Amino acid sequence: SVLNHVMLHQTIIGQEAIQQFELAGDDPDVLIACAGGGSNFAGLAFPFLGLQLRGGRKRRVIAVEPAACPSLTRGKFAYDFGDTAHLTPLVKMHTLGSTFIPPGFHAGGLRYHGMGPLVSHLYDLGLIEARAYHQIPCFEAGVQFARAEGIVPAPESTHAVRCAIDEALRCKAEGKSETIVFNLSGHGHFDMGAYISYFAGNLVDQNYDEGELAMALAGLPSVAAQ
Structure with a gap:
């Protein structure tokens, strides 16, 4: 999911969302998605950001990551390997270091040391926000959502649910x-075991x-200035 072409492939999600909002006669002010490698987040956000960059209105776009593996909020924007075996080409991304191993929290899809280059670039430009949550408040939001909507969200998705609830409460306040x-x-x-x-x-x-x-970041590959 960290590869740029994978993120662009997922943008059908955002393209459909734009058309759905047009049918509904509405337009989102805040867009939220969980972020591990970036494809899920990019799939929703990129088409809306494309509208903005072509002269459309500005929206708040929030990437939500786990506090145990916060590549955007605490990582370094640098060239790094995309894998622990150091077989991939170097890419510039927000990274915790390719040797960084996060603790075993339950959102497995978000346990990745870096963020996709395109998402990282947008964050570096200030076009998107990033927020990190611990897993217990995310599961609380997931249970609240399941009881209200009848859908049990994946642990990864509960990060977006948590943020959406917090943003709704902000609007209320x-x-x-x-x-x-x-x-x-x-x-x-x-993921019933995680809910249990x-x-x-x-x-x-x-x-x-x-x-x-600190050790993982100290071991980032040395890349000559371009």
Whole structure:
């Protein structure tokens, strides 16, 4: 999902969303998606950002990542390998270092050390925001969503749900009416064990290890200035 052509392939999601909003006579003010490598986020956000870059109105676009693997909010924008075996070409991306191993939190699809080059570039330009959440408040949001909508979201998707709820509460507190859209990227039918752990009180919120992060970043490949 970190590859640029994969992210662009997913943009059918955002293209369809634009047409759906046109049919509904509405237009989103805030776009939200979870972000691991970037394809799910890019799939929704890129077409809307394309409208903006071609002269359309500005929207807030938020990439939501886990606090245990925060490549956008805490990573370094640098050239790095896309894999731990160092077989891929070097790409410039927000990275925690290709040797960084995050703790075993339940959103497996978000346990990646870097972010796709195109998403990283947009973040570096200030065109998108990034937010990091711990997994327990995300599961809380996932359960709230399941009880309201009858859909059990995947642990990855609960990050977007958490952010969407927080943005709705912000609007309520500010007395604003905004249209918020988030990408429900997957169902949690194969993640019942994680929900069982949540209800049993066995989930633990973990931050990335500062020492391991420093070591991983210190080991970034040396690239001559262009």
